[in-house]
Amino acid sequence: xxIGRRYNQPIHKNSSGGQKSSNWRAGPAIxxxxxxxxxxxxxxxxxxxxxxxxxxxxxxxxxxxxxxARHLILPDKITLPLIAGGxxxxxxxxxxMLPDHLIGAIAGYLALxxxxxxxxxxxxxxxxxxxxxxLFAAAGAWLTWVGLPTVLAIASFGGLALALASRVxxxxxxxNKPLPFGPPxxxxxxxxxLYGPIQWGVPGIWGGAP
Numbered sequence: 001x002x003i004g005r006r007y008n009q010p011i012h013k014n015s016s017g018g019q020k021s022s023n024w025r026a027g028p029a030i031x032x033x034x035x036x037x038x039x040x041x042x043x044x045x046x047x048x049x050x051x052x053x054x055x056x057x058x059x060x061x062x063x064x065x066x067x068x069a070r071h072l073i074l075p076d077k078i079t080l081p082l083i084a085g086g087x088x089x090x091x092x093x094x095x096x097m098l099p100d101h102l103i104g105a106i107a108g109y110l111a112l113x114x115x116x117x118x119x120x121x122x123x124x125x126x127x128x129x130x131x132x133x134x135l136f137a138a139a140g141a142w143l144t145w146v147g148l149p150t151v152l153a154i155a156s157f158g159g160l161a162l163a164l165a166s167r168v169x170x171x172x173x174x175x176n177k178p179l180p181f182g183p184p185x186x187x188x189x190x191x192x193x194l195y196g197p198i199q200w201g202v203p204g205i206w207g208g209a210p
Contacts, residue, residue, distance in 0.1 A: 030062070102141075104140025143197070
């Protein structure tokens, strides 16, 4: 199975300017997510600034995941403020760690931009979109560079599981159906924010989160 090709097929624009994916239905999952996010965030971080910031982060990630699942697009009007919000939140929680947040944002963007550019050069068609790179930059802004490897690991396994599940459900005849990378990437960011990255001897930002 060519996973890279499944995530980067030419697709048609819909009337709103986004890219139209398969028939994806969120419905009750969105309502459940809106309720779950603050409960989960406060449950882990407590009634604190970290818990409130985590709720805002979770809602933004949920919105991005739904948009990407429906339209295969991660809009700048959400990803760019999310990067700025991560830097502001990082400074508010731990001012001395602002350089780590800045490095994380830059490294996150360059990492997925580089993967996409390399894929384009080697395969002759689009690799990961710039929206994915900007969302990964937001991961670095919120979690510092320390959290990026764990986020990418979770997102990669999640994306692979999504591709395999889609093939099982849709059958081999639909193997080239485009799939979004935003939802597993958002999940990785959320889990690392809540529980921290795989530890490499580097302390986290607060409690369970980096």
